Amino acid sequence: MKRFLLALLMSTFAGCAIAADCSGTIATGGTAQNAITAPVGYGRINGFTVCNVDAAAGSGEPLWINPNGTATAGIGSIPLSAPTTTTFAATNNCYTTNDTFTSQNGLSVLAATSTHKFTCWRW
Secondary structure, X not given: OHHHHHHHHHHHHXXXXXXXXXXXXXXXXXXXXXXXXXXXXXXXXXXXXXXXXXXXXXXXXXXXXXXOOOOOOOOOOEEEOOOOOOOOOOOOOEEEOOOOOOEOOOEEEEOOOOOOEEXXXXX
16 A cells, blocks of 8 residues: 555656745846756756846846856846836746746846846746
8 A cells, every 4th residue: 555655646746846946146246147057967947937026236227037048138138127116016027937848958147236136936
C-alpha cells in the first residue's frame, strides 16, 4: 500500500514546478545582472513573472529585461515602465511568460540606478 501511495504521489507531482522568489535590487546601476541564473545540465525554467516595483529610483525609470541574453536599454530587451508611487499601477510594469514557455537561459535585468527594486517569481 505504501508503494502504491508513493507512486501515485510521484506521478501526480512529477510535472509540477515549484515557484521560487527571484526578487532583488540592481547592484550597480547601468550594469545588467541575472535575476534568474541559467539552469545547469538538463534543467529548465518553465516560466516567470517580473515586475518593476520601484517608483522612487531614478524618478520612475524603466526596468529592462531580456530572457535570451544580456539586458540592454534598447533593442532586444523589454522595458517595464515604472509604477505610480501610491498604487503601484502602470500599464506595462510586469511581464509574465505564457503557458508554453520553457527556457534553458536565465533572465537578465537592467536599470540605470543602483538599488532599483524588482519583484520576480520563477517556476
